[in-house]
Amino acid sequence: MKMRIRTALLLVVIPSAFVATSCAPSATSDSRAADASAIQALDEQWSATAARNDLEGTVAFYADDAVLLPPNAQIATDRKSIRESWAGLLGPNTAVSWKVSKVEVAKSGELGYLYGTYSLSIQDPKGG
Numbered sequence: 001m002k003m004r005i006r007t008a009l010l011l012v013v014i015p016s017a018f019v020a021t022s023c024a025p026s027a028t029s030d031s032r033a034a035d036a037s038a039i040q041a042l043d044e045q046w047s048a049t050a051a052r053n054d055l056e057g058t059v060a061f062y063a064d065d066a067v068l069l070p071p072n073a074q075i076a077t078d079r080k081s082i083r084e085s086w087a088g089l090l091g092p093n094t095a096v097s098w099k100v101s102k103v104e105v106a107k108s109g110e111l112g113y114l115y116g117t118y119s120l121s122i123q124d125p126k127g128g
Contacts, residue, residue: 035105039112047098053090059083071120095121 042061049057059082062068068076070085089096098118105112 030107031109032107033107035109035112039105039114040100040103041056043098043100043103043114050086050090050096050098053091053092053094053096055083055086058086058090071122089120093125095119 046058046061049061059079062079063080064079066082067081068082070076073085074081076082076085091106096118098116099121100114100116102116103112103114
């Protein structure tokens, strides 16, 4: 009888422990700092590309489903309109720069964003 109770107890405890540990949230490493650094590094590459007035290089950073909110213009919702927006801003008499203020990544790692300030200078080609 004692052996049956011990066996029955083991048959209940072991599966219960397995279920309890498999239902617990998994311990994942927090990669937010590394993800934020990667986002900022890519943004710095993009900013340097735009500062060189490299239209094709600047547009290449945008995903196929990207959206651009250009200053004082309609929202650009496809690659063609994004390119057109940048074509109007990048040129021989322009200088554009961007400085990140904050980069943040969600704990889940599913969302990251940054924001900052930009400067756009346009010189009159006639020197005026």
